[in-house]
Amino acid sequence: MLDERKLAVLRAVVEDYVSTNEPVGSKSLVDRHNLDVSPATIRNDMAVLEEQGYITQPHTSAGRVPTDKGYRLFVDRLSHMKPLSSAERRAIQTYLAQAYGLDDVVMRTVRLLAQLTRQVAVVQYPSLTRSVVRHIELVRLGPQKLLVVLITDTGRVEQRMVDLPDRCEDEDVAHLRALLNASLDGRRLTEAVRIVAGLTETVPPAGRANAAAVFSVIMANLAERNEERIVFGGTANLAAPDFSQGLRDVLEALEEQVVLMRVLGDATDESLLSVMIGRENPVEGLRTTSLVTSGYGSGGETLAKLAVLGPTRMDYPGTMGAVSAVARYVGEILMES
Amino acid sequence: MLDERKLAVLRAVVEDYVSTNEPVGSKSLVDRHNLDVSPATIRNDMAVLEEQGYITQPHTSAGRVPTDKGYRLFVDRLSHMKPLSSAERRAIQTYLAQAYGLDDVVMRTVRLLAQLTRQVAVVQYPSLTRSVVRHIELVRLGPQKLLVVLITDTGRVEQRMVDLPDRCEDEDVAHLRALLNASLDGRRLTEAVRIVAGLTETVPPAGRANAAAVFSVIMANLAERNEERIVFGGTANLAAPDFSQGLRDVLEALEEQVVLMRVLGDATDESLLSVMIGRENPVEGLRTTSLVTSGYGSGGETLAKLAVLGPTRMDYPGTMGAVSAVARYVGEILMES
DNA sequence: CTTGGCACTCAGGAAGCATGAGTGCCAGGG
DNA sequence: CCCTGGCACTCATGCTTCCTGAGTGCCAAG
Secondary structure (H helix, E strand, O other): OOHHHHHHHHHHHHHHHHHHOEEEEHHHHHHHHOOOOOOOHHHHEEEEEOOOOOOOOOOOOOOEOOOOOHHHHHHHHHOOOOOHHHHHHHHHHHHHHOOOHHHHHHHHHHHHHHHHHOOOOEEEEEOOOOOEEEEEEEEEEEOEEEEEEEOOOOOOEEEEEEEEEOOOOHHHHHHHHHHHHHHHHEEEEEHHHHHOOOHHHOOOHHHHHHHHHHHHHHHHHHHOOOOEHHHEEEEHHHHOOOOOOOHHHHHHHHHHHHHHHHHHHOOOOOOOEEEEEHHHOOHHHHOOOEEEEEEOOOOOOOOOEEEEEEEOOOOOOHHHHHHHHHHHHHHHHHHHH | OOOOOHHHHHHHHHHHHHHHHEEOHHHHHHHOOOOOOOHHHHHHHHHHHHHHHOOOOOOOOOOOOEHHHHHHHHHHHHHOOOOOOOHHHHHHHHHOOOOOOHHHHHHHHHHHHHHOOOOEEEEEEOOOOEEEEEEEEEEEEEEEEEEEEEEEEEOOEEEEEOOOOOOOHHHHHHHHHHHHHHHOOOEEEEHHHHHHHOOHHHOOHHHHHHHHHHHHHHHHHOOOOOOOOOEEEEEHHHHOOOOOOOOHHHHHHHHHHHHHHHHHHHHHOOOOEEEEEHHHOOOOOOOEEEEEEEEOOOOOOOOOOEEEEEEEOHHHHHHHHHHHHHHHHHHHHHOOO
């Protein structure tokens, strides 16, 4: 359907358009790439490519611009991930290694991605569901007030206040703490939810109301608040001289956690790289942007996703390289800590 | 120097310009406000106001636009904070009351401010220095690994991993925990730093290396990481059809925590409302914006600041009302929790 | 299938022009 | 002394017109 040269032309169109941000014409194409044919030939090829929907012209008699479909083909078959330089990789590693605490890791990841790609970076906090309970701590803050702290192996620490129905003493708290840790330590959070659900009955009636309150908070925390937080940064890169179009929509989408969740969720589940181009995107406001997503996690499992968001006219090979590298290193860091 | 009517004219110019975003001329002024004089008279007044630097014309023969100096006078002497409607106040209270945990309070505050003012909201986490230690928890995660959790009365929870020089047992940890809580509970963080510094000597030599490691982490956490985190939201409001000018600079400034710190720091220390207009702003990229800042805190003390950022051409009375109301309610919420 | 030639299209900038909002100034009136 | 109506002047804005050049599609010849 498309011979070798037509594909080469498409690739060239994408590359040139990405770097110049101007519709690319047949003449400049032969000049910049060493295609050994005349502009007229290229014009014929471009006519075909346009007919098939891979490129389009903004107005009659202007160069061609890739369509979403064109970018798609480019990403799938015409380009390869561009690996980062070893200097860059070392910089990433040392910068991430300096992080302490999950919050800091996530924050640094966002900055890193935004700076490497000069685009908007989006990072999801590691999912709780697949991680393992390391410890549960109960702190008595008052006669009827407790702080529940849940620590997971990915370094995530969740805390929440609980107002108790009855008064309680330090020793009640100690009992409950011991019970919880004995039952949950080392369990996956998914199991933990089930275990906690069955735990109320084992508590002596006297403290049962209080225990139930604590348990329900733990379950809510585990079951509901999963993967909720998403952080982004690098929005200043959106204000690039081109692409002010629809900026407001994009910013709105970014600030709406739910929307972001949905977008990340739609990307492939596998830990592999996934690219969403323009209108492939499920969210209205992001129809003019592309999203390069990767899962990350410690060990073999994908704990959460991170992504880079930019105009469809983006440097896909470079962005993909950066996303994939950062995802790998973040995973390593999480494993260590 | 400026008689009553000239002040009225200035006020009218500011109000009209804020609402229309177009230079305002003498005719439309007399039409929209019921000044009982002719346009010519107004023109004379405006000439004087311009001479004094309160207003300016973008080009000859266009209406006048307030200068930073004009806004300053308007804010200082010509306007009053516009209180929120009681419906709005109730909405704020219930929305904030639903928050659990400090993170959630801060997040909700940001959203609230951004929505109320349709501008960018900036909220600083409550300062640690003035708050009080409620509890310190040590969790043993491995033979040489500890998690330190510090809980303050403002609901802030700080955690950090510590790698220990020597191996330790559960009972060592329990000792240390007891020691720390006995020494620090109820103390202000500023005192706590000093106390911890002198604590190493009281530990028996066997565990001293480990204890020292823990102490130094606590001190670092208390002394250095204060007031560090700043959260913002509502950036989509920056993309208003006007004011795309310098948008990139503004976004960059917002993402740079250090810069934000500096800006908030320059605002008045008192818990009162402070307004910074245009070039009064210390940060280069924010020279076209105004910042309405207020301290907030539980009880009489200011724990941190929150602010709204918008174009100099903003609705000062309304913004000030919103900022001040939100600051008060956040303070109340923090006090309760 | 490729190529040079050629007529055609049309966005974008330059130039000219009209419009009108808004001004500054002045002379007369309270 | 301040207010007012009148008047000439300025200039951003929007309109039309025109021109240019990049880029096209098509065709006939190699």
